[in-house]
Amino acid sequence: MLAPPLTAPQRRTLWQVGIAFMLLASLLTALYIQQSQHLHRVAAEKIKLHASLSAQSAALQVAAIFNKYFDNLVYVGNVLLPQDAGVQTPGTRTLEQVQILRAQYPNVMAINLQNSSGDRILWSTLPQSSQPISLANDFTPLPGHPNRLIGKLHYAQRMHARVITMRYRVHDAGGAHLLFSVGSPINIMSFNALTILPNYDLFLLDAQHVPFVFFRQGKLSLSGPSLQSFPSDNQVHEPVPGYPWTIAAGWPSSLAEQAWWDEEKRLLPNNIGIVLGLLGIGAFTLFLLAREMRLRNRQEEILIDERDHQKKRAIHDALTGLPNRDGLRLVFDQALARSDRQEQLLAVGFLDLDDFKPVNDTYGHAAGDDLLQEMARRLQNAVRRTDTVARLGGDEFILLLEGLRSMDELDLVLARLQATITQPFRIHGEVVSIRASLGLTLYPFDEGDADLLLRHADQAMYAAKIRSGRESGGWVQLYHPDIGSVSMGDEMLRRDFLRALASGAVALRYQPLVAMATDRVVGLEALTRWHREGQEVSPDRFLPSLGVRERQALGRFVLQKGLQQLAQWRETGLDLFLSINVTPEELDQPGFADTVFGILAAYPSVPPKSLVLEVLEIGEILEQEAALEHLQRLRGAGIKIALDDVGSAYASRLRLKNLPIDEIKIDQGFIRELSNKPQDLIFVESLVNLGLAMGVLITVEGVETEAHIAFLREMKINYLQGYAIARPLEAEAVADFVRSFVLGAGDADTPMLALYQHLGWVRAAAESAMKHEDYEHTELAACPITTWLHAHASELPEVETLLAEHETVHILGREILQVRQSGTREELHRLLGQLHVHSHRFQEGLGQAVKAMRDNAAARTELPS
Structure with a gap:
C-alpha cells in the first residue's frame, strides 16, 4: 500500500534541501560538461588529424605508383624507342625491354605504341598480325607535363579488369612534331600495394569528385558506402600530387566518440569522489521524495495505460482483438x-x-x-x-x-x-x-x-x-469483371438479339492461329459479330445482357455455322481446326454434350479432333459436376477442350490438374502491356510454366507487335493469335490468307527479348545461392541487355543509371559464383538479397525508361511536319 502524500510544510522543507542539492549538482555538472566538451573537441581534432595524415599518405603513395609507371613509359619512349618511330615493326631491343618491364610490374596489363598517324606499332599482349584492342578513352594531360596523359577508369572487356590507361607522347628533338606515343592500361588492383590505416574509409575521386576506388579497413574494394553517408565534418580531402585526383577519407562519428570515451574513462576516477559527496547530501532528499514520486508515477502509469488501451482499441476489434x-x-x-x-x-x-x-x-x-x-x-x-x-x-x-x-x-x-x-x-x-x-x-x-x-x-x-x-x-x-456488371433486365435487347439470329444479322468472323513449329496457320477461332443499327457489335458489348435462353441459342448458332464453314474449307483442301467459345450457361445445360454430338454428326467430313471448345476459367462452372461430365464426354469422343483467358482469374496446377483439358490460352492482357511494362514478363513465364507442368498445349492471345513475336519465340509456346498475325477475317478471305501467310521472325530489337534472356541467368544465379549449386555466369559484355541499352542510349532517359544498375547485377552474380566456391552460407544469402533488390530496381527502371522512350517517339510522330 502506498504511503500518503507529504504535507505542505514537509514538501516545502524537502524542496529547499533538494534545491540546495540541485545547485551543487548543477555546478558539478557544468564543470563536468565543460571538461567533457573540451575532451570531445580534442578527440575529434585528433581523429581528423590522423585521417588527414592517412589521406596524405595514400595520396603520396598513389602518386608514387603512377609516377613509377610514367617514368618507365618515359624510359621506353625516350630512350629505347626513337629508333622505331614511324616504323611498323619494332626493334628486338624494344621488344625485350617491354617484356622485362611487364615482368617487373605485373599490374601493367599491356604496353602499346602508336605512331603519329595513329597506327599501332606494338601491343605487348597480342600477336602483331591480330586486331588491336581499342584504347578509346578521354585523356587528360597532367599539370606541368603536357606529354603525360591519364585516362578515365573503365572496364577492359578483353582483359576482364578495371583499368586506367596512361599515355606518353614522344616528340622530335625540337618538340614540334609528334613522333609516336606509348601507352599502357594499368590494373587498379595496383592499389592493393598501398599502406592504409584501417580505421578510415578512403575514396579515390576523379576530377569530377566521383569515387572510383574504395578502401575499407585498409583493403581495396570496388564498392562501398557512399561518401555522402559521412557527415561533412567527418571528411578530409587531400589532392594527389601531379594528378587530377583527390583522396577523401571518411570516418563514422562513433570513432571520435570512442576516442573521447577512452579519455573520459581515464579522468572519471577524479570525479567520483565529488559525485559521491553530492550523492550523500541528496540521498536523504531522494528518499523522502521517493514516496511522492511513487504516487505521481502510479497516476502517470494509469494515464499511459489508458491512452495505450484507447489507441489499441481504435485500430483493433474489441471482441476478437483482430485489426478493425x-x-x-x-x-x-x-x-x-x-x-x-x-x-x-x-x-x-x-x-x-x-x-x-x-x-x-x-x-x-x-x-x-x-x-x-x-x-x-x-x-x-x-x-x-x-x-x-x-x-x-x-x-x-x-x-x-x-x-x-x-x-x-x-x-x-x-x-x-x-x-x-x-x-x-x-x-x-x-x-x-x-x-x-x-x-x-x-x-x-x-x-x-x-x-x-x-x-x-x-x-x-x-x-x-x-x-x-x-x-x-x-x-x-x-472475382472476375462480369461479377456485379451483368445486366439481366434488358428485355428489348434480348428480343432484338433473337430476331437478329433468325434474320442473319449475327455473323461469324475467324481469327487465325499460327503454329510456332511451322509458322503457318493451322486453326481459326470463331468470333461473333452482331450487325445492329448500322454498326458491327462485338460480344463483350451484348453478351453480359443476354439471358440463359439467348446464350444457349447463340452457342448452337455458332457451333452449327462454324462447323458448316469448316466442312467447306476441308473440301477445298484446307486442314484446319476450329475453336468455338462455350458459355457457362451452355455447360450448365443438361443435354449440352448430346447437342454438340448431334451437330457434329451432320458434318461427317469434320473429324472430332478438328473441333476445339474454349471454356472460360471461372470457378463456379469448373467445379460443377454436370459441367465436368459434359467435358469428359466431349473429350472422350476426341473433341479438344481449351481453357480460355488463363491468368485473368484463378489458375493453379493443383486446382486445374484434374480438369479434362488439352490446351490453355493465356489472357491477352498480359501480352499487350509488355511493350510498356517489360518487367511483367515474369507473369507470362509463370503461366507458360503452368501449362508445361500440366502437359497441355499453350496458346498466347493478344500478339499485336513484331516485338511480341520475337519474344514469344524464345518460350515453349505452341500457337500465337492476335492482330500482329491478322484481325478477324470474313469467311471468304480465309482460304487465300491461310495459303499465303508465313509468320516472320519478329522484331528482335526489343527489351522484352533481351530482358527475358538476361533474367535467365539471374534466375540461375538465385537458384545457385538457394540450392548451393554452381551455374554458368554471363559476362556483362555478352548480356543481350548490354547491347540493347547501348543501341538505344540516345533515346532512353537516365541511361547511365540503368547501365550502372545492370552492371551491379552482373557483379553480384559473379560474386555469388565466387562465394559459392569458397565463402559462407551467410555471405551467399546476403548476396542473394542484394541481387533481388538490384534486379528488381533495374527491371522497374527499364520499364519506366522504355515507356518514356515510346511516349517521346509517339509525341514526335504527332508533331506537324
Whole structure:
C-alpha cells in the first residue's frame, strides 16, 4: 500500500534541501560538461588529424605508383624507342625491354605504341598480325607535363579488369612534331600495394569528385558506402600530387566518440569522489521524495495505460482483438507495396459466415460472441505468419494472404481455412456447424487500390453466397469483371438479339492461329459479330445482357455455322481446326454434350479432333459436376477442350490438374502491356510454366507487335493469335490468307527479348545461392541487355543509371559464383538479397525508361511536319 502524500510544510522543507542539492549538482555538472566538451573537441581534432595524415599518405603513395609507371613509359619512349618511330615493326631491343618491364610490374596489363598517324606499332599482349584492342578513352594531360596523359577508369572487356590507361607522347628533338606515343592500361588492383590505416574509409575521386576506388579497413574494394553517408565534418580531402585526383577519407562519428570515451574513462576516477559527496547530501532528499514520486508515477502509469488501451482499441476489434477497419488500412497499403517490390501475388479475401444469424437467434448474443472469438482464433491459426486477419464487424472478416509465388500456395491456405471453418463448434453443450462464403481477388492481376480490391472481394463473396448446390471448394469465388456488371433486365435487347439470329444479322468472323513449329496457320477461332443499327457489335458489348435462353441459342448458332464453314474449307483442301467459345450457361445445360454430338454428326467430313471448345476459367462452372461430365464426354469422343483467358482469374496446377483439358490460352492482357511494362514478363513465364507442368498445349492471345513475336519465340509456346498475325477475317478471305501467310521472325530489337534472356541467368544465379549449386555466369559484355541499352542510349532517359544498375547485377552474380566456391552460407544469402533488390530496381527502371522512350517517339510522330 502506498504511503500518503507529504504535507505542505514537509514538501516545502524537502524542496529547499533538494534545491540546495540541485545547485551543487548543477555546478558539478557544468564543470563536468565543460571538461567533457573540451575532451570531445580534442578527440575529434585528433581523429581528423590522423585521417588527414592517412589521406596524405595514400595520396603520396598513389602518386608514387603512377609516377613509377610514367617514368618507365618515359624510359621506353625516350630512350629505347626513337629508333622505331614511324616504323611498323619494332626493334628486338624494344621488344625485350617491354617484356622485362611487364615482368617487373605485373599490374601493367599491356604496353602499346602508336605512331603519329595513329597506327599501332606494338601491343605487348597480342600477336602483331591480330586486331588491336581499342584504347578509346578521354585523356587528360597532367599539370606541368603536357606529354603525360591519364585516362578515365573503365572496364577492359578483353582483359576482364578495371583499368586506367596512361599515355606518353614522344616528340622530335625540337618538340614540334609528334613522333609516336606509348601507352599502357594499368590494373587498379595496383592499389592493393598501398599502406592504409584501417580505421578510415578512403575514396579515390576523379576530377569530377566521383569515387572510383574504395578502401575499407585498409583493403581495396570496388564498392562501398557512399561518401555522402559521412557527415561533412567527418571528411578530409587531400589532392594527389601531379594528378587530377583527390583522396577523401571518411570516418563514422562513433570513432571520435570512442576516442573521447577512452579519455573520459581515464579522468572519471577524479570525479567520483565529488559525485559521491553530492550523492550523500541528496540521498536523504531522494528518499523522502521517493514516496511522492511513487504516487505521481502510479497516476502517470494509469494515464499511459489508458491512452495505450484507447489507441489499441481504435485500430483493433474489441471482441476478437483482430485489426478493425482502421487497423486494416494501416497494413493494406504496406502489403500492396511489398507485392510490387517482391513481384509476388497478394490475395484479398472477404469472408462472411452463412449460418451466424440462427446461432444468435437460438443461443443468444453472448454465445454468438463466443463463436466469433473462436472463429477469429481459428482463422489466425490457419493462415501463415505473414498473413493478416481483420474483422470489419458482425460476422465479416478480411484476409490478406501475402507473398504467394503460385496458385498452389493459395490452394494450401484455402484448404486449411476450409478445414478449420467446417470443424464443428460446441455451444451450450451442443455441436453446431458453420458454413462460410469467401470472395477472393488477386493483386496485381486485379489492379487497384485497397478500397477497390475490397469492393471486388465483397462482390465475389456475394457471388459465392448465392451459388446453390456447392460442392468441395464451392465456398470460394474468385472475382472476375462480369461479377456485379451483368445486366439481366434488358428485355428489348434480348428480343432484338433473337430476331437478329433468325434474320442473319449475327455473323461469324475467324481469327487465325499460327503454329510456332511451322509458322503457318493451322486453326481459326470463331468470333461473333452482331450487325445492329448500322454498326458491327462485338460480344463483350451484348453478351453480359443476354439471358440463359439467348446464350444457349447463340452457342448452337455458332457451333452449327462454324462447323458448316469448316466442312467447306476441308473440301477445298484446307486442314484446319476450329475453336468455338462455350458459355457457362451452355455447360450448365443438361443435354449440352448430346447437342454438340448431334451437330457434329451432320458434318461427317469434320473429324472430332478438328473441333476445339474454349471454356472460360471461372470457378463456379469448373467445379460443377454436370459441367465436368459434359467435358469428359466431349473429350472422350476426341473433341479438344481449351481453357480460355488463363491468368485473368484463378489458375493453379493443383486446382486445374484434374480438369479434362488439352490446351490453355493465356489472357491477352498480359501480352499487350509488355511493350510498356517489360518487367511483367515474369507473369507470362509463370503461366507458360503452368501449362508445361500440366502437359497441355499453350496458346498466347493478344500478339499485336513484331516485338511480341520475337519474344514469344524464345518460350515453349505452341500457337500465337492476335492482330500482329491478322484481325478477324470474313469467311471468304480465309482460304487465300491461310495459303499465303508465313509468320516472320519478329522484331528482335526489343527489351522484352533481351530482358527475358538476361533474367535467365539471374534466375540461375538465385537458384545457385538457394540450392548451393554452381551455374554458368554471363559476362556483362555478352548480356543481350548490354547491347540493347547501348543501341538505344540516345533515346532512353537516365541511361547511365540503368547501365550502372545492370552492371551491379552482373557483379553480384559473379560474386555469388565466387562465394559459392569458397565463402559462407551467410555471405551467399546476403548476396542473394542484394541481387533481388538490384534486379528488381533495374527491371522497374527499364520499364519506366522504355515507356518514356515510346511516349517521346509517339509525341514526335504527332508533331506537324
